[in-house]
Amino acid sequence: KQEVTQIPAALSVPEGENLVLNCSFTDSAIYNLQWFRQDPGKGLTSLLLIQSSQREQTSGRLNASLDKSSGRSTLYIAASQPGDSATYLCAVQNNFNKFYFGSGTKLNVKP
Amino acid sequence: SAVISQKPSRDICQRGTSLTIQCQVDSQVTMMFWYRQQPGQSLTLIATANQGSEATYESGFVIDKFPISRPNLTFSTLTVSNMSPEDSSIYLCSVNRGSDEKLFFGSGTQLSVL
Numbered sequence: 319k320q321e322v323t324q325i326p327a328a329l330s331v332p333e334g335e336n337l338v339l340n341c342s343f344t345d346s347a348i349y350n351l352q353w354f355r356q357d358p359g360k361g362l363t364s365l366l367l368i369q370s371s372q373r374e375q376t377s378g379r380l381n382a383s384l385d386k387s388s389g390r391s392t393l394y395i396a397a398s399q400p401g402d403s404a405t406y407l408c409a410v411q412n413n414f415n416k417f418y419f420g421s422g423t424k425l426n427v428k429p
Numbered sequence: 430s431a432v433i434s435q436k437p438s439r440d441i442c443q444r445g446t447s448l449t450i451q452c453q454v455d456s457q458v459t460m461m462f463w464y465r466q467q468p469g470q471s472l473t474l475i476a477t478a479n480q481g482s483e484a485t486y487e488s489g490f491v492i493d494k495f496p497i498s499r500p501n502l503t504f505s506t507l508t509v510s511n512m513s514p515e516d517s518s519i520y521l522c523s524v525n526r527g528s529d530e531k532l533f534f535g536s537g538t539q540l541s542v543l
Contacts, residue, residue, distance in 0.1 A: 352532055354534075359537065360536055360537050361433075361435070361535050361536040362534040364531060364532065411532070415460070415525070415530070416474075417474070417532060420471060421470065421471040
């Protein structure tokens with residue numbers, strides 16, 4: 319069964335710092351990998367999706383990479399802002415339309 | 430993208446009662462997914478709702494506790510029945526769409542059971 323792990327569980331950084339969030343998965347037979355942002359008590363907002371044939375995707379200050387063979391993805395956030403404070407989750411989709419979620423990284427960006 | 434309206438956004442309920450959560454999508458989708466997120470935890474899939482057939486439940490979830498309706502291709506409901514404090518969670522509906530099967534979520538229902 320696919321297992322998704324996110325490290326670190328929590329992260330606190332000063333405003334302006336660049337940071338990296340990590341996601342690892344045990345089964346490399348994935349269809350895609352998606353990064354989400356979740357604010358407290360709310361639903362998930364999609365940030366980036368990387369298909370299995372791709373290596374990275376970029377949106378504004380966010381860059382996500384995928385190394386399928388080693389079962390790893392990273393989310394890079396440049397020039398962090400207090401508004402980036404949230405929980406970030408990664409999810410992998412297998413070839414049978416099933417999604418597996420990590421437990422998230424709770425990010426706090428201090429002004 | 431997909432616009433998913435979910436309501437209620439939050440509720441506080443008494444033990445033993447039931448709550449029905451509604452999820453409306455802005456266009457037709459084949460499958461709708463219902464997730465539970467317990468405090469401090471990640472998401473757990475409860476069931477997949479298909480229009481015109483019974484929902485498919487994941488291990489540990491049963492229809493008597495979480496009945497689901499799917500009357501058409503844009504709407505679904507999840508009922509949390511005979512609630513106990515252990516049911517206090519965020520409940521989320523989601524759909525995937527597009528050639529890349531991107532996953533979209535409703536805004537969530539934060540349920541507290543006293």
